[in-house]
Amino acid sequence: MELTFLGTAGPRGWPQPFCTCASCLGCTGSAVREPSCVLVDGTLLIDCGPEPAHAAARASRPLTGVRHLLLTGPAEAAPLAWLPAAGLELVAAPSGPPPGLPAPTAGGPPWETVEPGAEFTLGAHHVRVLPGGSPGRVAYAVTGPGGSRLLYIPSSRLAPEADTARAWSDGRPYDAVLLDVVAWPERLAALRSAGAVTEDTDVLAVHLSHEAPPGEELARRLAAWGARAVADGGVVRLGTEPEAQPVRPHRTLVLGGARSGKSVEAERRLAASPDVMYVATGGTRDGDPEWAERVAAHRDRRPATWRTAETTDLASLVADATVPLLVDCLSLWLTAVMDECGAWDDAAWREGARDAVRERVDELAAAWRACRVPLVAVSNEVGSGVVPATASGRRYRDELGRLNAAVAEESDEVLLVVAGQALTLRGLPRKPRHARS
Ligand SMILES: [Zn+2]
Structure with missing residues (x-):
């Protein structure tokens, strides 16, 4: 399974527009991050920022092959007027049609409201809808054609709901888990406790924002948690890059x-x-x-x-x-x-x-x-x-x-x-x- 990180920040991006905090002012050049948006195998998009097509072009992964879009919550639904009228087979979101999405009768793509517990197949990918850990949000577990398993946890400013980590786990470890580890490292502890994250799981930080320290300090802190962050535009291939795992201090x-x-x-x-x-x-x-x-x-x-x-x-x-x-x-x-x-x-x-x-x-x-x-x-x-x-x-x-x-x-x-x-x-x-x- 190939993951292209078109965005890795929280809903407002990092730096946040016009913010004068030290974290935002220190976030320049290649450190700039768009709202989280992950392209899976070139056909499936999870969450999206305001300009995923341009981010995809910069990463040399055009969105022309995208057939399915999974949204984790209302805040992640950026205006979707850019969505092509043709080609998209499904837009799924936990709370009705995303704002700006043309209705199917007006030439827009079919959309579906999803709830935790739902399972469906999208092309070569199997998708399970899981609780998002806070109201109105969902997480997605995606299994690729080669059997690789991805867990994508939505952003949340709220404390994790109890027992969510158990719901995210089905007793088998994931190959990659994408979550806001900076805001809630306890969620990662709970996923480890439930067996969903092991030493072989690639833990990738998304929904990053100005609560995090910029630069090297972020990488150092993530490494202590057994996690890492890739820059916007980064590509991760599950199962083929064991050397990319962070070295966790002992x-x-x-x-x-x-x-x-x-x-x-x-x-x-x-x-x-x-x-x-x-x-x-x-x-x-x-x-x-x-x-x-x-x-x-x-x-x-x-x-x-x-x-x-x-x-x-x-x-x-x-x-x-x-x-x-x-x-x-x-x-x-x-x-x-x-x-x-x-x-x-x-x-x-x-x-x-x-x-x-x-x-x-x-x-x-x-x-x-x-x-x-x-x-x-x-x-x-x-x-x-x-x-x-x-x-x-x-x-x-x-x-x-x-x-x-x-x-x-x-x-x-x-x-x-x-x-x-x-x-x-x-x-x-x-x-x-x-x-x-
Ligand atoms: Zn800031």
């Missing part, structure tokens, strides 16, 4: 100062993964209401499906992990380890506590290296500030620097978050993502 260390946004960045990285284990290493601080408030704020931000573990035996937890782990944070873990080893006392430090602390750090680094599930750890970057006044303060600062360096050495990706902006200190080599033929 072990990530997120560093940053206090309130830098490092925890938000760490949580976002695992937002498209189901069954995440959140590892709290800070323990409880009895009688400290401010601490309790901070812990509650972190917990409220996390998806309800995540589980929590509280431990200071981090090396064992990492070694035995079978689900993705989010460790927040290593600096609190080090505090607990130094407590356990009696490392704050100068004499004890010299007489064995130092070796005990470093042994725990070595154990953790070894477990980090051997781990086969996705891992994200948060840690404080403290070494650049004022030199602590006490010997124990300086000791903690030095040991945290060693710990951060040891874990960074065993990580595929290391990020430094400053003022909410993630800087890549170490990253995976990028493979070409733009499958343009």
Whole structure:
């Protein structure tokens, strides 16, 4: 099955007209995206922007072979006066005839209102109509002549309805899933949980808009979710381009100062993964209401499906992990380890506590290296500030620097978050993502 991306943005495009936000002003040249519109095997169009014919011509895929048009919702129905009177056999939409479409009696194409549950064959393609995840919208599952399977999920500003992911899945993985992963990475987590998305599924971001960061930051964020975006005009052939899959970072260390946004960045990285284990290493601080408030704020931000573990035996937890782990944070873990080893006392430090602390750090680094599930750890970057006044303060600062360096050495990706902006200190080599033929 060949997919030509004639548009990959939300209904208003990216940049949005006359918008002065940083994302829109930074979206220029080849980064400009038309409203989402996908041409399947040259004959079937899913959604359409205002000028799909010109976009198709730029991609060297003329629309002259199109026989069928599937629309996912009313907002996606751009004025369709451009549709040819002859040649089109069906326009399908979930809510009546699209605006601007000439009636069949006036020479327009036949149209049909579709509802979730409907199935039909269009030329060489089999189409199932699925719930769209929000009112008035539908998703489409398309099976090609060679058996390739595509799931196209409509854009939505609304939170996903419960159980939609189960409706999208029929127990078999899709070859490609097209969705607004930036707005709702949780949908991707639910599709993974339902078996509709596996490591072999090409997850392609569509309906992109100015909520997303422009440029390289978008590609980096998508790669963490196991997704990618192709430029407008890009062509993807299902089943023949396994090398186009994004390389998903396996072990990530997120560093940053206090309130830098490092925890938000760490949580976002695992937002498209189901069954995440959140590892709290800070323990409880009895009688400290401010601490309790901070812990509650972190917990409220996390998806309800995540589980929590509280431990200071981090090396064992990492070694035995079978689900993705989010460790927040290593600096609190080090505090607990130094407590356990009696490392704050100068004499004890010299007489064995130092070796005990470093042994725990070595154990953790070894477990980090051997781990086969996705891992994200948060840690404080403290070494650049004022030199602590006490010997124990300086000791903690030095040991945290060693710990951060040891874990960074065993990580595929290391990020430094400053003022909410993630800087890549170490990253995976990028493979070409733009499958343009
Ligand atoms: Zn904007």
